[in-house]
Amino acid sequence: MKARQKGISKAIDADQLLDCVKKSTSAVVISHEQVATERLFAAVRYYVENMAAKPLVSIDSKREMKFPKRGSTYFIGTAGQRAFGRGDTVDRAHLSEAAFYLDLEKILGGIAEAAEYGQIDIETTPNGREQFYDMWQKAKTGRSPYTAIFIPWFIDTEYSVDSLTREERDGLSAGVREMFSIPDAEFLATIGDEEKRLVARVAQEYGIIMTAGQLKWRRYKIWDKGMIFYQEYPEDDVSCFLQSGRSVFTQITTDTTKRIPLDNFEKWADEETRAKFKKKILFGGVDCAEGVRGGDRHCFSVIDANVGEEKAQVIFEYTSDEPIDVFWDRIEPIMKSFRIWTGIEKNGVGVAHVKEARGRKIPFIFEWWTGDNRPLMFSDLETAYRKETLIEGYTEAENEARDMIYVHGQHGDRPDTQKNKHDDRVMSRAIALQMRKKPVPGITLL
Numbered sequence: 001m002k003a004r005q006k007g008i009s010k011a012i013d014a015d016q017l018l019d020c021v022k023k024s025t026s027a028v029v030i031s032h033e034q035v036a037t038e039r040l041f042a043a044v045r046y047y048v049e050n051m052a053a054k055p056l057v058s059i060d061s062k063r064e065m066k067f068p069k070r071g072s073t074y075f076i077g078t079a080g081q082r083a084f085g086r087g088d089t090v091d092r093a094h095l096s097e098a099a100f101y102l103d104l105e106k107i108l109g110g111i112a113e114a115a116e117y118g119q120i121d122i123e124t125t126p127n128g129r130e131q132f133y134d135m136w137q138k139a140k141t142g143r144s145p146y147t148a149i150f151i152p153w154f155i156d157t158e159y160s161v162d163s164l165t166r167e168e169r170d171g172l173s174a175g176v177r178e179m180f181s182i183p184d185a186e187f188l189a190t191i192g193d194e195e196k197r198l199v200a201r202v203a204q205e206y207g208i209i210m211t212a213g214q215l216k217w218r219r220y221k222i223w224d225k226g227m228i229f230y231q232e233y234p235e236d237d238v239s240c241f242l243q244s245g246r247s248v249f250t251q252i253t254t255d256t257t258k259r260i261p262l263d264n265f266e267k268w269a270d271e272e273t274r275a276k277f278k279k280k281i282l283f284g285g286v287d288c289a290e291g292v293r294g295g296d297r298h299c300f301s302v303i304d305a306n307v308g309e310e311k312a313q314v315i316f317e318y319t320s321d322e323p324i325d326v327f328w329d330r331i332e333p334i335m336k337s338f339r340i341w342t343g344i345e346k347n348g349v350g351v352a353h354v355k356e357a358r359g360r361k362i363p364f365i366f367e368w369w370t371g372d373n374r375p376l377m378f379s380d381l382e383t384a385y386r387k388e389t390l391i392e393g394y395t396e397a398e399n400e401a402r403d404m405i406y407v408h409g410q411h412g413d414r415p416d417t418q419k420n421k422h423d424d425r426v427m428s429r430a431i432a433l434q435m436r437k438k439p440v441p442g443i444t445l446l
Contacts, residue, residue, distance in 0.1 A: 001136060001240070003153035003233045004125050009096050010043050012121045016092045017044055020065075020072035021055045027092040030077040030107070032100035038062055040096060041076045079107055088114035095120065099127035104135070122146070126231050126240040129403060133241050137399070140237065153233035154202060160213035161220075176220050184212035191215060193388075197255065198235065238398050248378055248404040252385045254392040260315040262302060262334045277338075280304070282315075284335070284342035285368075285431030287424040288350040291323040298327045298353075301397075301428035302340060303390070305436050312384070312436065314393040319424060324349075328356045335362050343368035343431040368431050377430040378404075384433060397425040 002008050016027040029044075031037035041062065048057065048065070059066040064075040079101040093115045098104055111120060124132060139148035153159050161169075161180050169177060191199070195218075199210050222229045227242060227250075234240030238254070260277075261268050269277065283303045289296035299319040305312035318331055335342060344354050346367045357365050370377070384390035385401070392398050403421040 001126060001149070001234065001237060002123055002151040003155075003159075006151060006153075006155075006158075008123050008151065009040055009094075012094045012096075012123065013040055013044050014047055016094060017047055017074065019092055020067050020070065020074050022070070024071045025074075025091045026072070026089060027074045027094075028077055028090055028111075029074075029094040029096065030079055030111075031096040032079050032098075034078045036097065037076045037078050040094075044074065079104075090115040091118040093118065093120045095122045095124075097124045098122045099124040099130075099132035101131075104131040108135075120146075126234060126242070129241045136237065136241075148237075150234075150237050152206075152235045154208060154210060154214055154235065155206070157211065157214065159217050159221075159233065160211060161216045162211070162213035164217075172220070176223070179219065180216055182216075187212045187216060194253070195219075197253070202235075236395075238395050238402070241399075241402065247402065249382050249385055249401040252392055252398045252401055253388050254395055254398045255313070256393060256395065258304075258313040258315055258391060259393045260304070262316045262338065263318065263330075265337065280306075280339065282338055282340045283432045283435040284340040285428040285433070285435065286331075286342060286344045286353060287427035287431065288345050288348070288353040289321065289424065290349050291321065291327060293321055295321055297321045297422065297424045298324075299424040299428040300327075300331045300334075300342075301425065301432050302334075302338075303429070303432045303436060310389045311391070312389060312433075313391040314397065314429060314432075317394055317397065317425065317428070324352055324356055328353075328360060332360055332362060335364075340364060341435045342366065343435045345370050345427065345431060347371060366435065368434065370427070370431075373434070377427075377434060380437075381426070381430045381433055390429075390433065392429075394425070397429065400425045 013029055016025070016029070019025040020027055029037065029040050031040060044065070045060070048054065055067055056069050057065055058068045062076075064073065066073050079095075088110075090111065093111050095101075095108070095111070098108075101107055108120075108122075122135075126132070135144065135146070136148060138144040139146040157163060169180065172180075195215060199215075202208050202210050218229075218233075221233065225232065230239045231242050265274065265277075283305060285301050285303075287299045289298045291298065297319050298321070299317060301314060302316040303312050304315045316334075318327075318334075320327055320330070322330070334340075341364045342362075343366045344350060344357060346354055347370050354365075354367055381390070381401075385392065392401075400422055404423065404426060
């Protein structure tokens with residue numbers, strides 16, 4: 001997955017061409033539309049024509065090349081025009097802009113058969129949260145034969161004010177040119193919190209120190225493209241997958257450094273920190289499931305919110321599809337070690353979870369009926385995420401939230417989870433946030 005116009009497509013095609021020249025190879029390049037595919041193949045022809053030692057080519061057309069010395073074939077295809085499968089043999093396959101195919105799974109299924117012992121390269125900019133998104137999540141978590149490679153826009157200095165020509169700058173609006181003209185040191189001293197988090201994350205994860213020129217270019221592009229910027233020029237593999245439907249959660253800030261290992265707290269913190277933290281009041285939510293392997297998951301989320309301050313953050317979660325008693329074996333020590341006002345969803349199987357918690361004499365437990373409260377819960381959570389009064393701590397939870405869309409029903413639009421997606425993390429956060437609002441009789445929060 002990549003930012004647009006980074007030259008990845010041409011690099012893959014050049015590599016396939018080298019295989020065709022050096023050894024017997026059947027190679028194919030496929031794109032989402034005919035013109036785009038022909039453009040890629042034209043680049044291959046350019047490589048051949050400009051080689052110092054040109055290979056012998058027996059058939060040269062807009063769609064196919066043959067290299068008789070090695071018995072190699074290099075041809076093009078357009079997604080949906082031809083089916084690959086049994087009887088076809090492909091050594092190298094390049095699927096370009098695969099997220100834009102009408103039916104990626106069908107095309108890839110045929111290619112995978114044809115290239116069973118070959119190499120398949122799939123590259124694309126993101127395009128919504130559909131088939132390619134699901135493929136990416138599987139590859140990212142090691143549940144796929146593919147290797148996930150992410151190439152963000154800031155990987156080099158191509159996208160920077162410093163790379164623009166004078167003519168390109170002069171063609172921009174007066175406001176953009178004025179922003180570009182701010183001295184770099186002055187600009188860097190006044191960047192916002194969101195930009196500071198990006199700079200810190202890029203330095204930590206990639207070892208790249210972002211320049212003022214890159215940040216100015218980014219700000220200009222966001223002015224120009226809005227939310228589409230994050231899709232065309234991805235900077236992480238979460239925010240780039242824009243929801244195709246009307247999203248429930250449009251803006252989420254995630255900071256994984258805010259996590260606190262409550263399940264390993266004794267080893268993580270010094271004695272003074274432990275004593276101070278254990279006096280705090282935290283807020284938790286439990287989204288309940290049946291505890292069947294492969295089914296829905298339980299999730300226990302904890303929010304740290306200092307009284308009197310707007311900011312809150314998700315500091316811990318535990319999620320699993322274990323049997324109910326095993327799940328509570330895992331979270332009981334945490335709930336008894338800290339002052340966590342916890343709401344447990346009591347709908348359906350939640351009754352069994354409430355009974356389990358009561359039987360274990362876990363303190364600070366509240367029964368929470370989702371039902372009619374669902375719209376309010378999601379509204380409050382969306383507002384907290386958008387206004388950054390709640391900072392998320394887990395990218396998995398951000399992914400789940402971004403999968404939620406409004407579905408039109410008999411009584412108007414309602415927030416819902418898409419088919420084959422989960423909402424356990426979102427629900428547990430929403431419940432925990434409601435616990436923060438809940439007055440506790442006899443307790444004064446100081």
